[in-house]
Amino acid sequence: MSGARLKFIKPQEPVLVETPPVSDDWLHEIKYDGFRTQLILDWAGARALTRTGIDWSKRYWPIVAAAEKLKAKSFTLDGEVIAPDPDGRPNFHEMHSRMAWNAELLAFVAFDILHKDGQDLRSLPAIERKAVLWDLVKPADGIIQYSQHVEGSGAEFFKAVEKMGLEGMVSKRRGSPYRSGKTESWVKAKCWEVGDFELLGIKRERGKETKAIMARDGRYAGSATIALPKGVRERLWQRVQKGRAPAGLPTAVADGEVEWVKRGIIGQVKFLRGEPKLRHASLQGFRDED
Structure with missing residues (x-):
């Protein structure tokens, strides 16, 4: 046939x-x-x-x-x-x-x-x-x-x-x-999940939500909207010190207007389960590991 x-x-x-x-x-x-x-x-x-x-x-x-x-x-x-x-x-x-x-x-x-x-x-x-x-x-x-x-x-x-x-x-x-x-x-x-990610930097753009650039296990994981109460947000800004862009980031991220932070800030991120990169994610809190 x-x-x-x-x-x-x-x-x-x-x-x-x-x-x-x-x-x-x-x-x-x-x-x-x-x-x-x-x-x-x-x-x-x-x-x-x-x-x-x-x-x-x-x-x-x-x-x-x-x-x-x-x-x-x-x-x-x-x-x-x-x-x-x-x-x-x-x-x-x-x-x-x-x-x-x-x-x-x-x-x-x-x-x-x-x-x-x-x-x-x-x-x-x-x-x-x-x-x-x-x-x-x-x-x-x-x-x-x-x-x-x-x-x-x-x-x-x-x-x-x-x-x-x-x-x-x-x-x-x-x-x-x-x-x-x-x-x-x-x-x-x-379904939603909450997990720990390392904070690499903060991206602020006029007219857009402020984003946190996140990593997991040393690899870029995507970005999360910063959804912190005013007092906690102010505490985060105080921890933002001039850092350098980590190696291995996608060009579009590394070339953007990002304030890179010192290593050791861990953020609690809410994100959609089962996605290769953070999606619809929000930064819910943070702690300093140093």
């Missing part, structure tokens, strides 16, 4: 929101901390493509092999490749080493199906696509897993996700079709 292969489809992306939707019109799933992946099976076999359509089948070979055993002639699945801990939680920090050395310890969590056996399913409501996906993947406890969902109760689901120490959740309108790109029918709510 030959002919055109199933093509990569640009994934649907959730919009970030402060709080999850609460009406019963939504499905809620865990936001898995891994690499977004499209798993495609057609007449020529299975392959795994990244969020941008790059073929990573060799890195994910056990997942590709498992896909070829599913009971369908062809399909396109949307999901996330994760490195699960023994309790099933995704451990993003393990992703690269497992991809290099232990690919059999990776898993693919399927949360949508776009094609099956010659049928384009994207116009079906999300809840119906998930039923088709479930029938294909079934009680998934293996290398290809099914992303469970709950209907309604978004606030309660978010509390449970936060308590479990997970990155966040994704909510999808139960009747929505699958549309490539960012759409309001998929939204994500992320």
Whole structure:
């Protein structure tokens, strides 16, 4: 058999929101901390493509092999490749080493199906696509897993996700079709975390919020809005002494109008969990380690 292969489809992306939707019109799933992946099976076999359509089948070979055993002639699945801990939680920090050395310890969590056996399913409501996906993947406890969902109760689901120490959740309108790109029918709510970061400098720009330039484990981590009460803020200004820009900073940061501070000031920063750099972050307090 030959002919055109199933093509990569640009994934649907959730919009970030402060709080999850609460009406019963939504499905809620865990936001898995891994690499977004499209798993495609057609007449020529299975392959795994990244969020941008790059073929990573060799890195994910056990997942590709498992896909070829599913009971369908062809399909396109949307999901996330994760490195699960023994309790099933995704451990993003393990992703690269497992991809290099232990690919059999990776898993693919399927949360949508776009094609099956010659049928384009994207116009079906999300809840119906998930039923088709479930029938294909079934009680998934293996290398290809099914992303469970709950209907309604978004606030309660978010509390449970936060308590479990997970990155966040994704909510999808139960009747929505699958549309490539960012759409309001998929939204994500992320959990907050508070952690210690080293203060490198202060960036003040006219008409903008004052930002603290932060580092973690000696590496630039991003910036945080300074959200300190007036008295605490004044104490911080007194500690700001002329320092020098540390090495290894991105050019855009190092070249900016930044007052570099002496080393040893540790800031408590509130930030969104699961982001590579500080996002929507705020400096909540600080202490001097010297």
